[in-house]
Amino acid sequence: MNINSFSQINLIYNGDFELYDTCPDNTSAPGNYEIQYCKGWKSPTYATSDYFNACDNLPASGTVGVPQNTLGFQYAYSGVGYCGALWQNYKYGDGFWVEYIQSKLTEPLKQDYEYELKFQVVLSDLLNEYALWHLGAAFTQNAITRTDAKPFIGISPQIINQQYNFITDTLNWTEIGGKFFAKGGEEYITIGFFFDTLAYDTLRFTNFQIDPNNYATYYYIDGCSLIETGNIYQYPNIFTPNNDGINDLFFINGLEKGDIVKIFDRWGIPIAELNEPKSAWDGYTSAGIKCSSGVYYYIIEKTNGDIIKGFIHLQY
Numbered sequence: 001m002n003i004n005s006f007s008q009i010n011l012i013y014n015g016d017f018e019l020y021d022t023c024p025d026n027t028s029a030p031g032n033y034e035i036q037y038c039k040g041w042k043s044p045t046y047a048t049s050d051y052f053n054a055c056d057n058l059p060a061s062g063t064v065g066v067p068q069n070t071l072g073f074q075y076a077y078s079g080v081g082y083c084g085a086l087w088q089n090y091k092y093g094d095g096f097w098v099e100y101i102q103s104k105l106t107e108p109l110k111q112d113y114e115y116e117l118k119f120q121v122v123l124s125d126l127l128n129e130y131a132l133w134h135l136g137a138a139f140t141q142n143a144i145t146r147t148d149a150k151p152f153i154g155i156s157p158q159i160i161n162q163q164y165n166f167i168t169d170t171l172n173w174t175e176i177g178g179k180f181f182a183k184g185g186e187e188y189i190t191i192g193f194f195f196d197t198l199a200y201d202t203l204r205f206t207n208f209q210i211d212p213n214n215y216a217t218y219y220y221i222d223g224c225s226l227i228e229t230g231n232i233y234q235y236p237n238i239f240t241p242n243n244d245g246i247n248d249l250f251f252i253n254g255l256e257k258g259d260i261v262k263i264f265d266r267w268g269i270p271i272a273e274l275n276e277p278k279s280a281w282d283g284y285t286s287a288g289i290k291c292s293s294g295v296y297y298y299i300i301e302k303t304n305g306d307i308i309k310g311f312i313h314l315q316y
Contacts, residue, residue, distance in 0.1 A: 008227050011105045011115075012189060013040040015224035017081040023055035024064045027071075034064070035083060040103045044190055047086070047149035049099040052220070054080035072126040077173045077222035084124075087132060087193050088216035098151040100192030101221060102143060109139065110256075111184025114231035117159045117224075118177035119191060123205070124218035125170040130202040132217060133167065135176055136160035136194045139186040157194045166203040173222065179229060191221060238313040241283030250312055251280035258303035263296055263312075271296065283314055 019039040028034045028048035036042050038051040050064060050071075057065040066082065067075045076082050085099035109115060117137055136157035138144065144155065158180040161167070167174050205217070232252070239250040252261065261274040263281060272286050283291050293315050300308035 011107060011226040012224045013106050016079050017083055018079045020053060024051045024053060025056055026063050041101055044100050044102040044144060045146040045149055047097055047099040049101050050084040052082050071218050072124040074122060074220055077120040082220050082222035084218060084220045085192055086216060086218050096151055097149045098193055100190050102188060102190045105187050105189060109182035109186040112181055112232055114179055114181050114229045115226055116179045116229050117226050118175055120173040120175055120223040121167055121219045121221055122173045123167055123170045127216060127218040128205050129215045130217045131166040131168045131205045132202060133161050133165050134193050134195055134200060137189055137191045140188050141185045143188045144190055151193055151195055153195055155194060168205055238315055240315050242316050249280035249282055260301045261298055263298045266295055
């Protein structure tokens, strides 16, 4: 089912990382998370994801400038700012240091609505002992956090990079993205490395390694966008109102208060009208007359002016 007109507004605030409260002047450290200077973004764990911006290009600093910084030389995908995340595996302590970035969406996602996410990544040209493919994004109703720097294990991201598509390019940005249907109420996006188990995949990228017991890689992140595609998930377009308790009603998920659903027969004659979020059609006209088997059409008039059209097979 397609919406003829729908919003193309980016639901990720400051998704290009251009806006900041204070110009960063160093990489983040425990107790000094400079990513928080980037408006709307933070680190959800003890690990120290970073914020880079051209405002730090002065010769006296330049630690987290753009394009030159301590992690490499990289122009932004757009504008003059981006974030960065480290993945490190070492045979000491808890064995991991994995960084994420997190933000609250501008509005909660709507149940059964389809959304499309896109974000850009590029491998650091200085810190790239291994390449990864497990980069993705998780959308959750509540902010997910950790008090340590271990990876989020067991959290299923809605969007994950193509399997075994190791990101090895240190010059050009690579897009990661995809579409998904929201469960409803998701308000937070967390971007980073997601593993099902600790049996993750890596690809040796450089022959140089400082310490065989301590290896790491670093990715820059930019250009995050999330839009509503105009598609809504619904049950199969067939319903059987025969009182057998199975698929007896036709209803559309994701309706909001004030939306109106108008149902027509094949000749365009109005049959019924629904005007409540959970209203369902029982196969009868508004006058209480039982409809015959056949194809019927509906139009959804959204309160925001969008028009949705579709069809339904009524079958006994």
